[in-house]
Amino acid sequence: MEPLNFSAVSSAFPLTNTATTNKTSVANTQKNFASFLKESINSVNQAQNESDALTNKLARGENVDLSQVMIASQKASITMQATMEIRNKAVEAYQEIMRMSV
Secondary structure: OOOOOHHHHHHHOOOOOHHHHHHHHHHHHHHHHHHHHHHHHHHHHHHHHHHHHHHHHHHOOOOOOHHHHHHHHHHHHHHHHHHHHHHHHHHHHHHHHHHOOO
């Protein structure tokens, strides 16, 4: 029987403090999720603002292509609807988790 090669085992499975690593990875994940959520909401807001600006230009009689106004309006509407559906699903998931018995 061949003796165990501990150097190969230790290089394959390095000893780390998993509690510290887990806390760090959870914190990084939370920051990443928060920044993703903020960027997503900002993009929805930007689409709404672009749609409002084009609609106002059209209402004032400025030279604006009607198809661009309609596309911007639909884009803003769809992004808002998608955001609301995602929010609804997140709330439903939270409520389902709160109903679980521990």
